[in-house]
Amino acid sequence: MGVRSALVARESSWRSLSGGGKKLIKMAEAKEVKLHGFWASPYCFVVHHALKLKGVAFESVEEDLENKSESLLKLNPIHNKVPVLVVDGKPLAESLVIFEFIEEMWKEPPLLPEDPYKKAKVRFWADFFYKKLLPTVYVMGECEDEAQQKAAKEFKEHMSTLESGIQKDLPSDGPFINGDKPGLLDLIVGSWSGVFRVDAELVGMAELVEKEKVPLLHSCIASFSDHEVTKDLVVPHEKLLNHVRALREKALASAPK
Ligand SMILES: N[C@@H](CCC(=O)N[C@@H](CS)C(=O)NCC(=O)O)C(=O)O
Structure with missing residues (x-):
């Protein structure tokens, strides 16, 4: 297989995995994923599990909720709470909002019914x-x-x-x-x-x-x-x-x- 056909084969298998060309671009764009969380927070666990089940590589950043970091206050200035998911520098707060984003961004496996x-x-x-x-x-x-x-x-x-x-x-x-x-x-x-x-x-x-x-x-x-x-x-x-x-x-x- 030549270089070009190998690339095409790889792209199309990515496409079929992620369900289309647009999603391929989105996945390729999402380079850096960080989850700001707290070890005892079930809200954070929901997000952690969703990422794991979808095979998304991410870094966990443990926050001290007694002494909140400047970065947490900046990332979630409205609620000052964890979880916060940061994808390529863009923060998102609220576990169910983050979940919906993950579900939309990384389609497989789906964690919501199709119907x-x-x-x-x-x-x-x-x-x-x-x-x-x-x-x-x-x-x-x-x-x-x-x-x-x-x-x-x-x-x-x-x-x-x-x-x-x-x-x-x-x-x-x-x-x-x-x-x-x-x-x-x-x-x-x-x-x-x-x-x-x-x-x-x-x-x-x-x-x-x-x-x-x-x-x-x-x-x-x-x-x-x-x-x-x-x-x-x-x-x-x-x-x-x-x-x-x-x-x-x-x-x-x-x-x-
Ligand atoms: N509605 C939020 C709740 C998040 C939440 O309450 N997080 C707690 C940890 S379990 C927190 O950050 N508490 C810090 C505080 O209340 O100051 C969500 O669904 O993400």
Whole structure:
């Protein structure tokens, strides 16, 4: 094969991998990818896993959230939070916004369904998770007594709503919510599963995600920690527990008496 035909063959195999000439250019343009994150942040894990699953090479930049760097404040001047993804010097904040960018930029493997209605349903349940479920996770971590127990009860109710909603809108044979491979909802639920275990301990329950009550979400979490790509980011339970306890002490000390 001559040089020219070798180049053409390589280009066309890239094209078929990435689905077209335009995408080939985009991929070739994306030279430097940096993820500013924090070791205990599930929001950052979602982005990390999406990049890993798509085989994108990136550098992780660990941020100190107690003493935020000038660069983080510059990269995310609106929220001052991680994750921030920087692609060729251009920053993007907010985990779900970053996820959509990654999904658009690096097509393979897709982490959202192709069907527009199903895609919208995945986004609906992701939004439900962020808006309805996560507030109860924070209350369990930061409050005591009645407020904490109430949040644990609400958490379980929302998990049941999520389970039945997904079963109805996005039926699959598992073991992931997305079927045999993880998708966005798996990344979200799997990324938060360590915090769920920590919160269970804080509220004095053996488990917050019960196999009998939410079998699909339970199966997603188990498969996530076994999967060849996503298992790389399992934070040791004691380490996360100590971190959440320290945040809890701070929140309790500053709560109005
Ligand atoms: N809505 C944001 C939330 C990100 C977030 O809360 N990040 C936390 C780490 S888990 C953070 O940077 N906290 C620093 C602060 O609140 O000052 C997202 O989805 O990315």
